[in-house]
Amino acid sequence: QIQSCKIDPSRVLEQEINDVANHVSGALGMKPKEVADLIRSRRHDQFAWLKRDILPAELAAVTALKLPCVGIEPELRREYPSGSLASTVVGWVQKDGVGAGGIEQSQAKVLAPSDGKYVIQVSANKQPVAQVGEACAPPKNGGNIVLTIDANIQQYLSDAVSTAVDNSKAKWGVGIVVDPQTGEILAMTSAFLDPHTKHVIPFDPSDFNAV
Secondary structure, X not given: OEEEEEEOHHHOOHHHHHHHHHHHHHHHOOOHHHHHHHHHHOOOOOXXXXXXXXXXXXXXXXXXXXXXXXXXXXXXXXXXXOOOXXXXXXXXXXXOOOEEOHHHHHOHXXXXXXXXXXXXXEOOOOOEEEXXXXXXXXXXXXXXXXXXXXXXXXXHXXXXXXXXXXXXXXXXXXXXXXXXXXXXXXXXXEEEEOOOOOOEOOOOHHHHHHO
């Protein structure tokens, strides 16, 4: 789980914008103009992200401000227990939950959950009257996908391809291991050489949660 900072622009009076921007920007390590422009551009909105996945120190600083228009919203983040293993196959998920690359992107419809829906009738003064049962739907979890990747073989292949690319200074390299009896993909990897450092670029999907 990560912590993200939100703001309700509609609660900030025009004469308070610069003051709020100065305080918030100092707490979150942002530029005052950036915060002020966001508030003005979303003037009639009740929700806007200020900064997502904030640091513990930023969380403490913005909480200490005790501004009614600013709040903290916890967000779930996809975890990758195996780190960079098969990362180019698995892909990663951006902060908005959209898959980017690999299985996360190609199988997004299977993996993504669906929101629920709760509909009620209200009176003229906005008081609940009755639930519209047939229009309601519970949320659904995303599906599961099981790969044929063998973790041990994947690790050996990944190390071998990275070493080959590094030693030969090739621009990139790919490797794949297939079971000849079943056609199952047991390992698949790719490695790219950083043109500046001349070393293989490491890829950890957990690092891309900030994208």
